[in-house]
Amino acid sequence: MPIQILQKAFAKAPFAKSKPPKRDFRIGIPRVLNQWSTHRFWTTLFVELGIGRRNIVYSSDTSEAQQLKFGKGRGAVDCCYPVKCMSGHYGELLDGQKRPIDILFVPIILTVPSFLRGHVRENMACPRVIAGPESTRAGFRREKDVFKELGVCYLSPAVSLADPQIATRQLYDALKGVITDLRLAELRAAVAKAYDALQEFDQSLRRQSLAVLSECATQHRPCILALGRPYHMDTGIGHAIESELQAFGYPILWGQYLPLDAEILDWLYGDLIKAGRIQSPFDISDIWKTSHSANTNELLWAARYGSIMPWITCSIRFSSYECGMDQPTYSPVQEITEALGTLFFVFQDLDETKPAGSVRIRVETIAYYLEQKSPKIIQSKLEALKTAPPELLLPT
Numbered sequence: 001m002p003i004q005i006l007q008k009a010f011a012k013a014p015f016a017k018s019k020p021p022k023r024d025f026r027i028g029i030p031r032v033l034n035q036w037s038t039h040r041f042w043t044t045l046f047v048e049l050g051i052g053r054r055n056i057v058y059s060s061d062t063s064e065a066q067q068l069k070f071g072k073g074r075g076a077v078d079c080c081y082p083v084k085c086m087s088g089h090y091g092e093l094l095d096g097q098k099r100p101i102d103i104l105f106v107p108i109i110l111t112v113p114s115f116l117r118g119h120v121r122e123n124m125a126c127p128r129v130i131a132g133p134e135s136t137r138a139g140f141r142r143e144k145d146v147f148k149e150l151g152v153c154y155l156s157p158a159v160s161l162a163d164p165q166i167a168t169r170q171l172y173d174a175l176k177g178v179i180t181d182l183r184l185a186e187l188r189a190a191v192a193k194a195y196d197a198l199q200e201f202d203q204s205l206r207r208q209s210l211a212v213l214s215e216c217a218t219q220h221r222p223c224i225l226a227l228g229r230p231y232h233m234d235t236g237i238g239h240a241i242e243s244e245l246q247a248f249g250y251p252i253l254w255g256q257y258l259p260l261d262a263e264i265l266d267w268l269y270g271d272l273i274k275a276g277r278i279q280s281p282f283d284i285s286d287i288w289k290t291s292h293s294a295n296t297n298e299l300l301w302a303a304r305y306g307s308i309m310p311w312i313t314c315s316i317r318f319s320s321y322e323c324g325m326d327q328p329t330y331s332p333v334q335e336i337t338e339a340l341g342t343l344f345f346v347f348q349d350l351d352e353t354k355p356a357g358s359v360r361i362r363v364e365t366i367a368y369y370l371e372q373k374s375p376k377i378i379q380s381k382l383e384a385l386k387t388a389p390p391e392l393l394l395p396t
Helices: 035-048 064-071 086-095 127-139 146-150 164-175 184-219 241-246 262-274 294-308 327-338 356-385
Strands: 027-029 056-058 103-105 108-111 153-155 158-160 223-227 252-254 312-320 343-350
Touching: 027 035, 027 086, 035 056, 035 184, 064 086, 086 103, 086 127, 086 146, 108 127, 158 164, 164 184, 184 223, 184 252, 223 241, 223 294, 241 252, 241 312, 241 356, 262 294, 262 356, 294 312, 294 327, 294 356, 312 327, 312 356, 327 343, 343 356
Parallel strands: 027 056, 027 103, 103 153, 108 158, 223 252, 223 312, 312 343
Antiparallel strands: none
């Protein structure tokens, strides 16, 4: 039972009931970086503000063809590969549309909503990701202002998305200059709907993850945990390695969307809380002291979840080329994962190069070890937990 990943979700309407369009803007949004975890918020926000759903256009997945056709000569000087890819997405939205866009909307997301908020120090986005929109924009203004030439409004507000009140004010200050009849009360209502849609989207994926774990528990079979950043779901960034693994019959769970049901968390973390090692199931202070970055925090949390959950018998780490935020976490994530015997594999320094033969050999190796080791790993983890799994995982 493969879990749905996010490629198709971009194309789906985020709600059943929406307001009829009343503002005739066509908005392009690059499918990059933290859009992979927040896109439902932005789609809902603009629909609630009266923009027709068909007039909200996302770029396609990252690809070499996209970069060569639309981004060549405009790339940012940055060692972060996902940031380098942004120029292809900008160019596709500016030059590759049958109907031209009026606005290129690229929010600078300063903080990211996270289920760990209140249990960590901060929910900051990666600083390279924060700087990405402006460095990419510069490539389209180096020789001439492409935005001005095409008549496209470039809109890139800094938004503290983890704080709804601050985000509302930031968005109002940015949008009122473009939507001239916009009122603060209207924006507040749209932002509230957008947060609701983002939460429902998050919960829907967690329900799918629970269904996968429940099926694995019932059938006593293993699954794989993908540990990476949201943009590794982009087939051009993560190379769809998880899909190749699913072809061997092992369902994939993404660390950002693991089930958070109280019964499951009590079962997994009860002993750690009683021992005083952590204060709550969401406490990572014992394994990660500098908990400022939202995606990094969630990755460390997911690594421990996977190390304890019996039917997650293998965790696979994805990391892009020269990712400065990931480098300090390599050893802690491996140590946490392997503490109770969970298999651990790494696809590191991913960039535009996709060595198909090498990936295939590694995928086959992972599948072999899963087949050989999983029964023993499941049994040993169940014994370590001492109590029976909750009914959520073993429905009667």
